[in-house]
Amino acid sequence: xxxxxxxxxxxxxxxxxxxxxxxxxxxxxxxxxxxxxxxxxxxxxxxxxxxxxxxxxxxxxxxxxxxxxxxxxxxxxxxxxxxxxxxxxxxxxxxxxxxxxxxxxxxxxxxxxxxxxxxxxxxxxxxxxxxxxxxxxxxxxxxxxxxxxxxxxxxxxxxxxxxxxxxxxxxxxxxxxxxxxxxxxxxxxxxxxxxxxxxxxxxxxxxxxxxxxxxxxxxxxxxxxxxxxxxxxxxxxx
Numbered sequence: 001x002x003x004x005x006x007x008x009x010x011x012x013x014x015x016x017x018x019x020x021x022x023x024x025x026x027x028x029x030x031x032x033x034x035x036x037x038x039x040x041x042x043x044x045x046x047x048x049x050x051x052x053x054x055x056x057x058x059x060x061x062x063x064x065x066x067x068x069x070x071x072x073x074x075x076x077x078x079x080x081x082x083x084x085x086x087x088x089x090x091x092x093x094x095x096x097x098x099x100x101x102x103x104x105x106x107x108x109x110x111x112x113x114x115x116x117x118x119x120x121x122x123x124x125x126x127x128x129x130x131x132x133x134x135x136x137x138x139x140x141x142x143x144x145x146x147x148x149x150x151x152x153x154x155x156x157x158x159x160x161x162x163x164x165x166x167x168x169x170x171x172x173x174x175x176x177x178x179x180x181x182x183x184x185x186x187x188x189x190x191x192x193x194x195x196x197x198x199x200x201x202x203x204x205x206x207x208x209x210x211x212x213x214x215x216x217x218x219x220x221x222x223x224x225x226x227x228x229x230x231x232x233x234x235x236x237x238x
Contacts, residue, residue: 010086012041018210024048059112109153129172165228181234
């Protein structure tokens with residue numbers, strides 16, 4: 001059996017947790033990344049059926065990310081999958097948004113994504129290729145009132161996805177982005193009004209959940225020629 005290794009950033013809870021658990025069930029050894037929620041991350045690692053590595057790292061700090069990548073490669077000797085799930089939200093109207101909040105959202109959501117791609121792609125190349133999946137947002141596609149920084153960061157992640165897909169294709173690395181939609185998770189929740197509106201816009205009349213996104217990721221990892229794409233993971237027509 002071929003050893004396969006996946007890294008999931010921000011996987012101590014919510015969508016990241018579900019992705020990590022599902023990858024473990026699918027036979028991947030999983031690196032569980034967290035920053036502040038050590039107890040939650042440890043529980044996730046304990047629940048994963050396969051071998052795990054618990055890593056504290058700030059994705060917005062390139063030195064942290066480089067050490068994380070080295071630790072993963074040192075433990076397993078390869079990296080096959082990187083899921084860029086870590087992210088933060090600091091809501092506020094643009095005219096009232098604090099500069100430090102803007103900077104922090106872009107540092108984590110955009111720079112963090114770029115940092116991990118840069119660090120882990122080197123080891124993916126040594127491993128013969130792999131998959132990078134960036135978690136973006138409908139806010140990055142359409143914008144949303146009160147989320148100037150978050151929307152801008154997630155829109156930029158789409159541009160980063162397209163560019164990385166082109167630059168890494170020659171190394172057999174596929175890069176795609178997912179738009180999970182509103183979810184009943186800490187990061188995915190919106191106001192009751194927004195959630196109701198999203199359900200009304202949905203063809204099925206319901207919202208997708210973390211299991212839908214995690215299952216789609218597992219499928220995507222079985223493909224060889226899908227790259228540079230953005231996938232909407234609910235039933236709203238964009």
